[in-house]
Amino acid sequence: MQPFTTHTGNVAPLDRANVDTDQIIPKQFLKRIERTGFGQFLFFDWRFLPDGSADPAFELNQPIRQGASILLARRNFGCGSSREHAPWALDDYGFRAVIAPTFADIFFNNCFQNGMLPVKLDEADVDELFRRAAAAEAAGHPYRLTVDLRACEVRDDAGFTRSFAVDPFRRHCLLEGLDNIGLSLKHVDAIAAWEDAHGLGPLQGGAPPQGGAIG
Amino acid sequence: MAPPATGGYIAGSGARFPAHGGRRSTPKPSVIPAMPAPRTLLDKIWDDHLVCSPDGEQPLIYIDRHLVHEVTSAQAFEGLRVAGRRVRRPEATFATPDHNIPTTDRRLPIADPISKQQIDTLRSNCREFDVRLFDLGDADQGIVHVIGPELGITQPGMTIVCGDSHTATHGALGALAFGIGTSEVEHVLATQTLRQSKPKSFEVRVEGELHPGVTAKDLVLYLIGRLTTEGGTGYVIEYTGPCIRRLGMEERMTVCNMSIEAGARAGMIAPDQITFDYLRGRDLVPKDFDRAVAQWATLPSDPGARYDRSETFSGGDVVPQVTWGTNPAQVVGVDATVPDPASMADPSDRSSASRALEYMGLESGTPIAAIPIDRVFIGSCTNSRIEDLRAAASVVRGHTVSSRVRAMVVPGSGRVKRQAEAEGLDRVFTAAGFEWREAGCSMCLGMNPDTLAPGERCASTSNRNFEGRQGKGGRTHLVSPAMAAAAAVAGHFTDIRQWHYH
Ligand code: SF4
Numbered sequence: 001m002q003p004f005t006t007h008t009g010n011v012a013p014l015d016r017a018n019v020d021t022d023q024i025i026p027k028q029f030l031k032r033i034e035r036t037g038f039g040q041f042l043f044f045d046w047r048f049l050p051d052g053s054a055d056p057a058f059e060l061n062q063p064i065r066q067g068a069s070i071l072l073a074r075r076n077f078g079c080g081s082s083r084e085h086a087p088w089a090l091d092d093y094g095f096r097a098v099i100a101p102t103f104a105d106i107f108f109n110n111c112f113q114n115g116m117l118p119v120k121l122d123e124a125d126v127d128e129l130f131r132r133a134a135a136a137e138a139a140g141h142p143y144r145l146t147v148d149l150r151a152c153e154v155r156d157d158a159g160f161t162r163s164f165a166v167d168p169f170r171r172h173c174l175l176e177g178l179d180n181i182g183l184s185l186k187h188v189d190a191i192a193a194w195e196d197a198h199g200l201g202p203l204q205g206g207a208p209p210q211g212g213a214i215g
Numbered sequence: 216m217a218p219p220a221t222g223g224y225i226a227g228s229g230a231r232f233p234a235h236g237g238r239r240s241t242p243k244p245s246v247i248p249a250m251p252a253p254r255t256l257l258d259k260i261w262d263d264h265l266v267c268s269p270d271g272e273q274p275l276i277y278i279d280r281h282l283v284h285e286v287t288s289a290q291a292f293e294g295l296r297v298a299g300r301r302v303r304r305p306e307a308t309f310a311t312p313d314h315n316i317p318t319t320d321r322r323l324p325i326a327d328p329i330s331k332q333q334i335d336t337l338r339s340n341c342r343e344f345d346v347r348l349f350d351l352g353d354a355d356q357g358i359v360h361v362i363g364p365e366l367g368i369t370q371p372g373m374t375i376v377c378g379d380s381h382t383a384t385h386g387a388l389g390a391l392a393f394g395i396g397t398s399e400v401e402h403v404l405a406t407q408t409l410r411q412s413k414p415k416s417f418e419v420r421v422e423g424e425l426h427p428g429v430t431a432k433d434l435v436l437y438l439i440g441r442l443t444t445e446g447g448t449g450y451v452i453e454y455t456g457p458c459i460r461r462l463g464m465e466e467r468m469t470v471c472n473m474s475i476e477a478g479a480r481a482g483m484i485a486p487d488q489i490t491f492d493y494l495r496g497r498d499l500v501p502k503d504f505d506r507a508v509a510q511w512a513t514l515p516s517d518p519g520a521r522y523d524r525s526e527t528f529s530g531g532d533v534v535p536q537v538t539w540g541t542n543p544a545q546v547v548g549v550d551a552t553v554p555d556p557a558s559m560a561d562p563s564d565r566s567s568a569s570r571a572l573e574y575m576g577l578e579s580g581t582p583i584a585a586i587p588i589d590r591v592f593i594g595s596c597t598n599s600r601i602e603d604l605r606a607a608a609s610v611v612r613g614h615t616v617s618s619r620v621r622a623m624v625v626p627g628s629g630r631v632k633r634q635a636e637a638e639g640l641d642r643v644f645t646a647a648g649f650e651w652r653e654a655g656c657s658m659c660l661g662m663n664p665d666t667l668a669p670g671e672r673c674a675s676t677s678n679r680n681f682e683g684r685q686g687k688g689g690r691t692h693l694v695s696p697a698m699a700a701a702a703a704v705a706g707h708f709t710d711i712r713q714w715h716y717h
Pocket of ligand 1: 312313358379381655656659660678
């Protein structure tokens, strides 16, 4: 997994609440069996008009937001389906961090599995970031933020600094880019002991019956 | 008294191993206090499945059952392959294709080559990793959350995961069941465990009873409307109270299924006689069923057990519900009107509502019953079980689908379909003008050819009314099976409490 330590980049404000994973990556793009290449489909139904051209009204299509790598959104971001294609698509498009007041649980988990950092800030702080982004863009330049996982801090170069909370274990895994499965397999003895204590017996090597009605 | 052992059985290759063998009762080698603190259903399942909680790490919990479908598993199996890992407990893993399959004639080849590749990939992964697959031609194929309980794969006291957010459904039988992402699917395949911090508990207590014509679907939509789409975030909901106890097993599944729409990863209902009666005789339940029941009966929350949060509602307050917006919490009674965003206090609610009304093509103040519809979809893991189809058929019997409506019924599984056909329900539907399909997710998410055209308005028994969920530009209103059936006949929403049954 790619590590996340500290990242400075342009902010794309998406002033919407309850952005669900069906919007982040619509179902017609879930048929692929790879983990990569989903960025082109990110927010597809919002991003593109029926004729396939970019919708100039959509937030991410604003020229000033091209190349943005930090997404700023409202509460309950990533609700709905568990599809990990959502963080895959955000990552593939170029986002490294998402800032919102609250996130849906499964999406929040899925980000950490992909070296992407979801940052929860207070609603008032998110409001302030939306204001600062709007002011910067009105002045003709993109709004830049630094998301620092070492210091657990979000800051700009104009005096905004807020710390955020993150689970220490997840922070550690993200900072180091650790393979979660490899880490868990270090506890294989505890897993085997649990199985033994629950009467599961040794691992079965053989194949269970395939297909057909269950006997 | 020792803390009760919980259920949890592994069935595979026809062999069933009792989870505890009666040898031990608590996962920690601690001294058992004389008066153990009262525990919730969640506490009991959690304590029993805690594998280890190493310093500085999230705990590892054991997973009893892993359900797998074609859309969220290919990358996980590929990850195993690349790392040279195997599936730790193939006999605890069950797969079926459901999301991306046609619901028309199954003898025909799958037209979409990319869909076909995804299903073929599931097949070859199951072969390679020894995972039991209920394939398209299998009599027991169906929506993963319908076949789990139906086959007895789902049992009280178990931990169950699936790369699908509606895994919450299985909590209706007293299991801790929740959706996970594809990386976690790979983790569970490789280790049979999950990294998980203990969620908080939320008791949603429902007093009283539902009025005639008001269903479990109406109840859960009502609750989501009150709790909001994120009210349950970070929690596992346990539904309690007399109104919940009165619900049948399939109604309980409808309620737990939609817990995720209130933000809760899991919803659960303590097992009781209704649960045990439902499970008895199912294919994969423990052979010594009575002993299993004795264990399961110890699962319900102890008197005095503390929840992190509790709220109480009254079943008698619920009327038939219809969603008007683009999330399931944007819901009102069928006797109400489309709300006015200007009347909403919260600015974020207001802007969501305005955006939703624009997308839905609705005006504030329009009576819900005056909204005409074009399509009806009866199906999905929320409402495609036999009791749902019976309820819809009883509404339809002797009536004809409105000439402006195209309506379809998609049973949740091959078994549900055969049962419905044995009862003649298929003929009731087709005689009225409904299409009768093969089992699958179908127009719940429209990954297969079953989709809404832009602007089409649908009364749907599914669980998500997100923009474009049933097809780009499609407009979804979530309702109960009876309400959907009545809307098909009337051509617009109508209050099922005034329905003329033949
Ligand atoms: S029926 Fe719908 S909600 Fe249920 S598993 Fe299938 S796609 Fe998901």
